[in-house]
Amino acid sequence: MPADYAETPFASGYEFTEGSGYDLPEYPFEAPPEIASGEVSHHPIVIVGAGLAGLTMACSLARYGVPAVLLDEDNTVGAKGASSRGICYTQRSLEIFERLGVYDRIAAKGIQWSVGRTFAGADEIYSFDLRQQSNYNLSSQPPFINIQQFYIEGYLVERLAELGRVQLRWKNRVTGFRQDGECATLTVATPAGEYRMRADHVIDATGAHSPLRGWVGASVTAKKGDDRWCIADVRFSRRPPVERHTWIEAPFNDNRAVWQHLMADNVWRIDYQMAPDSDPVAVSRESVVRERLARQFGADCEVEIVWVGPYAYRSECIDRMRHGRVFFMGDAAKVVSPFGARGGNTGVSDADNLAWKLAAVMKGRADPALLDSYHQERHEAALQNVQVTNRTSSFLRPQPGPQKLFRDAVIGLARQHAFARPLVNTGRMAIANPYTRSSACDRTGGQPVQNVGFGWADGSMGTVNDLLAWAEGRLLLLVFGDTSAQALQRLAAVTQTMPVRAVQVVGTEDAPMAVEHVLDPKGHLQGACHVFGHAWALVRPDSYVAATGESIDTTLVHSIGRALGLQDETARPPADVHGPRVGAEPPSFEAPREEAA
Amino acid sequence: MMKTNFHFQDGDAFYEQLLQAHEGLTREQSELLNARLIILLANQVGDARVLKECIEAAGRL
Numbered sequence: 001m002p003a004d005y006a007e008t009p010f011a012s013g014y015e016f017t018e019g020s021g022y023d024l025p026e027y028p029f030e031a032p033p034e035i036a037s038g039e040v041s042h043h044p045i046v047i048v049g050a051g052l053a054g055l056t057m058a059c060s061l062a063r064y065g066v067p068a069v070l071l072d073e074d075n076t077v078g079a080k081g082a083s084s085r086g087i088c089y090t091q092r093s094l095e096i097f098e099r100l101g102v103y104d105r106i107a108a109k110g111i112q113w114s115v116g117r118t119f120a121g122a123d124e125i126y127s128f129d130l131r132q133q134s135n136y137n138l139s140s141q142p143p144f145i146n147i148q149q150f151y152i153e154g155y156l157v158e159r160l161a162e163l164g165r166v167q168l169r170w171k172n173r174v175t176g177f178r179q180d181g182e183c184a185t186l187t188v189a190t191p192a193g194e195y196r197m198r199a200d201h202v203i204d205a206t207g208a209h210s211p212l213r214g215w216v217g218a219s220v221t222a223k224k225g226d227d228r229w230c231i232a233d234v235r236f237s238r239r240p241p242v243e244r245h246t247w248i249e250a251p252f253n254d255n256r257a258v259w260q261h262l263m264a265d266n267v268w269r270i271d272y273q274m275a276p277d278s279d280p281v282a283v284s285r286e287s288v289v290r291e292r293l294a295r296q297f298g299a300d301c302e303v304e305i306v307w308v309g310p311y312a313y314r315s316e317c318i319d320r321m322r323h324g325r326v327f328f329m330g331d332a333a334k335v336v337s338p339f340g341a342r343g344g345n346t347g348v349s350d351a352d353n354l355a356w357k358l359a360a361v362m363k364g365r366a367d368p369a370l371l372d373s374y375h376q377e378r379h380e381a382a383l384q385n386v387q388v389t390n391r392t393s394s395f396l397r398p399q400p401g402p403q404k405l406f407r408d409a410v411i412g413l414a415r416q417h418a419f420a421r422p423l424v425n426t427g428r429m430a431i432a433n434p435y436t437r438s439s440a441c442d443r444t445g446g447q448p449v450q451n452v453g454f455g456w457a458d459g460s461m462g463t464v465n466d467l468l469a470w471a472e473g474r475l476l477l478l479v480f481g482d483t484s485a486q487a488l489q490r491l492a493a494v495t496q497t498m499p500v501r502a503v504q505v506v507g508t509e510d511a512p513m514a515v516e517h518v519l520d521p522k523g524h525l526q527g528a529c530h531v532f533g534h535a536w537a538l539v540r541p542d543s544y545v546a547a548t549g550e551s552i553d554t555t556l557v558h559s560i561g562r563a564l565g566l567q568d569e570t571a572r573p574p575a576d577v578h579g580p581r582v583g584a585e586p587p588s589f590e591a592p593r594e595e596a597a
Numbered sequence: 598m599m600k601t602n603f604h605f606q607d608g609d610a611f612y613e614q615l616l617q618a619h620e621g622l623t624r625e626q627s628e629l630l631n632a633r634l635i636i637l638l639a640n641q642v643g644d645a646r647v648l649k650e651c652i653e654a655a656g657r658l
Contacts, residue, residue, distance in 0.1 A: 404627065405632050406632050406636070408629060408632070409629060409632035409635075410636060411635045412629075412633060413633055413636055413637065419640050420640075423636070571639055
């Protein structure tokens with residue numbers, strides 16, 4: 001990183017400004033050293049695209065202490081034209097942002113909401129309050145925060161400058177790519193001229209119009225819809241309630257759908273579904289948008305239009321998320337309609353999934369084969385997200401005939417019977433997708449772990465994220481309940497020879513025996529790890545359970561090996577795993593399962 | 598498993614009620630009634646596998 005980079009004043013110059021649009025920050029272009037030297041540089045990791053996924057990836061790598069170069073063709077966050085793009089961030093994303101150190105700023109700037117109401121015509125037919133849903137209650141983060149995407153991106157840019165390790169190069173546009181057995185080579189165009197760089201790994205986070213898809217010959221499964229929407233970000237003189245409102249059939253929008261959400265700076269996003277054949281220019285003309293807003297909010301409600309844009313919704317999913325040295329993430333990997341906030345949020349999880357794996361491989365803690373599990377896990381997630389959003393699309397834009405008939409039937413029944421209300425599909429909110437066919441997860445694993453609280457040994461409060469930080473990119477082994485002296489010995493052998501940190505979790509009945517132990521009197525930590533009674537849970541740096549089990553035995557050793565990409569039966573870590581302890585034998589236990597911990 | 602044996606308490610009465618429910622309806626009203634009925638009945642069944650088998654069986658025209 002150039003010496004003066006950290007001194008660049010990252011002023012909060014992108015506050016909402018009166019009048020139209022957002023005033024986005026502009027970051028300085030600096031001529032890359034390759035241009036002056038004329039040399040082709042070599043980097044272990046190059047990330048292309050400093051959007052939400054690329055910045056999350058860069059920040060995660062920096063936190064693991066892994067160097068990378070991040071290229072962006074623009075010199076600002078958000079998109080030119082000042083759209084805010086994503087607005088709704090899930091608990092899972094917020095937990096990830098907490099690990100990266102930007103959550104507090106997001107929480108301070110964003111809007112928390114939990115009540116959603118769905119209307120058809122003039123009637124409310126369905127409502128929910130996420131605070132009443134117990135599965136959201138235990139995390140240290142709320143169910144959702146709404147905030148303009150560029151704020152999060154801006155916070156990540158500033159966080160990257162604090163963390164160091166990652167060079168962020170603005171106005172660096174990748175114009176060419178090739179890869180072979182030795183490395184990938186990127187051609188990059190800048191205002192100061194063109195240069196080339198080599199990379200061991202390339203992350204494509206360039207978004208929905210990824211040029212890398214074509215360069216590597218990636219195949220894409222796509223579904224083109226005829227659903228057209230016009231999105232208006234507005235401010236009002238009279239503010240609507242702090243709730244998400246959805247109309248399936250809005251009388252003020254020719255009986256088509258309307259969305260109404262809030263975000264930071266008192267800006268509201270109103271999404272209007274348009275007729276399938278509508279002209280994008282005509283529907284987003286300011287006078288037309290104002291007329292639409294007046295029909296919804298009353299002619300006397302003063303409206304300030306911040307931003308307007310037409311969208312054609314569609315879905316696309318790349319068939320392989322890894323092509324040689326290139327990993328696809330975020331919108332470069334899959335594009336979905338915005339229903340359920342499954343775009344940006346899954347991009348954040350893509351980055352969180354790949355970052356720890358790349359870091360573990362670079363540090364010699366894991367086998368390079370672990371990187372194949374990125375495709376297995378995140379492609380499963382991508383397919384699920386595409387399927388879930390496509391189901392919502394069919395409900396919200398039914399084709400004439402049977403599709404419309406069954407929607408009418410569901411809406412009619414939902415007015416009369418509670419059972420039919422959950423069939424009303426206005427979007428299923430993004431979740432942390434489970435992994436059921438990953439080579440790195442045991443069949444007992446693959447589940448996300450919420451950022452719940454527990455007590456440190458001294459009685460102060462901690463969270464799962466604190467434990468992950470303590471593990472510093474290693475696997476985290478939580479051993480629940482009483483532990484025998486023999487089991488502790490075996491545990492010590494595991495932690496001394498493999499990149500794992502272990503901690504005993506004691507409830508009210510158990511005796512703390514391990515040196516490292518934490519208190520879980522309410523069983524929240526145990527519940528978050530999806531285990532009961534005497535058990536262990538192997539938690540990955542991305543807060544997923546890799547495997548669970550009962551006794552400290554060979555099953556555990558195999559699970560650790562599997563979580564690190566070692567497929568071989570002896571689960572032998574790579575020779576350089578242990579640093580100075582090169583050559584140490586991994587522990588081998590013959591203890592039968594009954595001789596439990 | 599989808600039942601393929603006769604399971605009605607009174608099949609003839611059900612059939613008669615079904616026809617009566619459609620009497621005097623336009624084609625569109627009839628279609629809507631059928632759609633509502635399918636969803637009401639599907640909720641009585643609930644079981645995902647049985648529903649899937651029923652949809653497949655109905656589709657074998």
